[in-house]
Amino acid sequence: MTDAVTPVASATQISDKLFIAPQPELGAFPDLAAAGFKGVISNRPGGEHPDQPSPAAEQQAAEAGGMAFHFIPVTATTITEADVRSFQKAVSESTGPVFAHCRSGIRSANLHAIGEVLDGRLARENLPALGGQWGVDLSVAAQWLAREAERRTRVKGFFDPRTFSVQYVVSDPATGQCAIIDPVLDFDEKSGSVATVNADAILRYVAEEKLTVQWILDTHPHADHFSAAHYLHEKTGAPTAIGAHVVDVQLLWQSIYNWPELKTDGSQWDHLFENGERFTIGSLDARVLFSPGHTLASITYVIGDAAFVHDTIFMPDSGTARADFPGGNAEQLWDSLQAILALPEETRIFTGHDYQPDGRAPRWESTVAEQKTRNAHLAGVGKSKFVALRKARDESLPMPKLILSALQVNIRGGRLPEPESNGHRYLKIPMGALGEVEWGQ
Incomplete structure (x- = not known):
C-alpha cells in the first residue's frame, strides 16, 4: 500500500487497515479509491478552517469512489469514549484499508491509540515510543487516559x-x-x-x-x-x-x-x-x-x-x-x-x-x-x-411518533398494559388529544 497514499504524501500506516494523514483535497479522493482504500474517516469538525471541504462534500467524493465515509469530528479537548469506539468500529467494519484524517492526522492517531490502551493491546507508558515510531505526538492520548484513570x-x-x-x-x-x-x-x-x-x-x-x-x-x-x-x-x-x-x-x-x-x-x-x-x-x-x-x-x-x-x-x-x-x-x-x-x-x-x-x-x-x-x-x-x-x-417540530404510545407505559414505570382475555396487550391512542397538525398537500 506504499504507493496507495501518494495523493497525500505524508500519510502514515498505523495498522494493517489504518492510514492517517492531513486533510486531503477533494481531487485526491478518486486516487484514494483507485489505490484500494475502502473507507474515509474525517475527524475534523466542519468549518474548522474556511479552506477545508465540508463533511457533505467529502462524503459525496468518497461515495462517488465507492468508499464508505464516516464523520467523527473531535478536537484535542473534546474527545470522548464514544468517539474512540466509533473510530474503532469504522476501521474494523471496513472491507479494506481506511484513510483517516484531521487537519494534520494527529487527532486520528490519538483516537486509535486511546482505543488500543482501553482494550489492553497497548500499555499507556509505551505511548511516547509509539508516537516516535509513527512520527506523531500522542500526548493528547496520554492526557486523556490519565484523566480517565483518575x-x-x-x-x-x-x-x-x-x-x-x-x-x-x-x-x-x-x-x-x-x-x-x-x-x-x-x-x-x-x-x-x-x-x-x-x-x-x-x-x-x-x-x-x-x-x-x-x-x-x-x-x-x-x-x-x-x-x-x-x-x-x-x-x-x-x-x-x-x-x-x-x-x-x-x-x-x-x-x-x-x-x-x-x-x-x-x-x-x-x-x-x-x-x-x-x-x-x-x-x-x-x-x-x-x-x-x-x-x-x-x-x-x-x-x-x-x-x-x-x-x-x-x-x-x-x-x-x-x-x-x-x-x-x-x-x-x-x-x-x-x-x-x-x-x-x-x-x-x-x-x-x-x-x-x-x-x-x-x-x-x-x-x-x-x-x-x-x-x-x-x-x-x-x-x-x-x-x-x-x-x-x-x-416547526412534529410530535414524536411514539408519544401517545410511550407515555401510557412510562407513567406506569415501564409497565405494559395487562393482557386482555385473548392474551394480547392493547395500547390506547386518544385521537386529536395533542392538537392539530400541518397536513401536506
Missing part, C-alpha cells in the same frame, strides 16, 4: 439508533455498585412488537463487568421510547426511581387518556426523588436537581463529576430540548439550564438523545464549559431570546 465515576453509554436514545450504566470502581439510567424497552410501532434487545445488552455489560445494580433511574417519563425500568427491576431486583413531580405528569396524562383508574401517586416506582435529595451509588455521592421545562417532572442526576440531563441539553451542535409537550415551558427550561450550567465547568454532561447532525457519529458527552461556549441555543444568548427561539423552533 475518575471515580465510570460511565458507559449505550446508543439506540432506532430512537436516537442514550442509556447509561454509571458505576463505582471501588465497590462495583452501579445505576442504570434511562433504559430503553424496544417497541416497533408498525407491528406492535416489544423486545428487550437494549436492556439485555445492558445486563450483559453488568455481568461482564461484575457489577451489582443498586438503582434503576429514569430522568422523566419519556415521550419517544418505552422505558425498560420495570423489566430491569424484575431481572435485577434493584429499586426503581424517578423525580417526585412525576405525579403531576400522571395527573395530566390521566386526563388526556381519560384513565380514571390510573394511580397518580407515583407508587409505580420504589422511590420518588425530591429536588436536592442526596443518595449514593457505592461510594459515589449523588444528588438530584429538579429540571422542569421539557416536562413537568424532568430531573438531573449529578453523580460525582457527571450530570445526566437527558432531553434538557443536547450536544453543543444540537442545542436544547423542546418545551412544547403537555406540561412543557420554555421559561422554566431556561431556568433549569442555568442551574445545570452553574455546576463546575469540568462537570461532564451526558445527554439522553443524539440526532447526529451533519451525519456525524453519535456522541453524548460534553462538559459544562463546552456547553457554555459552544451550545447552539445557549452561547451568547439571554433568556428572552432563548425563549423566543425555543418557541419558534418548537412550532
Whole structure:
C-alpha cells in the first residue's frame, strides 16, 4: 500500500487497515479509491478552517469512489469514549484499508491509540515510543487516559439508533455498585412488537463487568421510547426511581387518556426523588436537581463529576430540548439550564438523545464549559431570546411518533398494559388529544 497514499504524501500506516494523514483535497479522493482504500474517516469538525471541504462534500467524493465515509469530528479537548469506539468500529467494519484524517492526522492517531490502551493491546507508558515510531505526538492520548484513570465515576453509554436514545450504566470502581439510567424497552410501532434487545445488552455489560445494580433511574417519563425500568427491576431486583413531580405528569396524562383508574401517586416506582435529595451509588455521592421545562417532572442526576440531563441539553451542535409537550415551558427550561450550567465547568454532561447532525457519529458527552461556549441555543444568548427561539423552533417540530404510545407505559414505570382475555396487550391512542397538525398537500 506504499504507493496507495501518494495523493497525500505524508500519510502514515498505523495498522494493517489504518492510514492517517492531513486533510486531503477533494481531487485526491478518486486516487484514494483507485489505490484500494475502502473507507474515509474525517475527524475534523466542519468549518474548522474556511479552506477545508465540508463533511457533505467529502462524503459525496468518497461515495462517488465507492468508499464508505464516516464523520467523527473531535478536537484535542473534546474527545470522548464514544468517539474512540466509533473510530474503532469504522476501521474494523471496513472491507479494506481506511484513510483517516484531521487537519494534520494527529487527532486520528490519538483516537486509535486511546482505543488500543482501553482494550489492553497497548500499555499507556509505551505511548511516547509509539508516537516516535509513527512520527506523531500522542500526548493528547496520554492526557486523556490519565484523566480517565483518575475518575471515580465510570460511565458507559449505550446508543439506540432506532430512537436516537442514550442509556447509561454509571458505576463505582471501588465497590462495583452501579445505576442504570434511562433504559430503553424496544417497541416497533408498525407491528406492535416489544423486545428487550437494549436492556439485555445492558445486563450483559453488568455481568461482564461484575457489577451489582443498586438503582434503576429514569430522568422523566419519556415521550419517544418505552422505558425498560420495570423489566430491569424484575431481572435485577434493584429499586426503581424517578423525580417526585412525576405525579403531576400522571395527573395530566390521566386526563388526556381519560384513565380514571390510573394511580397518580407515583407508587409505580420504589422511590420518588425530591429536588436536592442526596443518595449514593457505592461510594459515589449523588444528588438530584429538579429540571422542569421539557416536562413537568424532568430531573438531573449529578453523580460525582457527571450530570445526566437527558432531553434538557443536547450536544453543543444540537442545542436544547423542546418545551412544547403537555406540561412543557420554555421559561422554566431556561431556568433549569442555568442551574445545570452553574455546576463546575469540568462537570461532564451526558445527554439522553443524539440526532447526529451533519451525519456525524453519535456522541453524548460534553462538559459544562463546552456547553457554555459552544451550545447552539445557549452561547451568547439571554433568556428572552432563548425563549423566543425555543418557541419558534418548537412550532416547526412534529410530535414524536411514539408519544401517545410511550407515555401510557412510562407513567406506569415501564409497565405494559395487562393482557386482555385473548392474551394480547392493547395500547390506547386518544385521537386529536395533542392538537392539530400541518397536513401536506
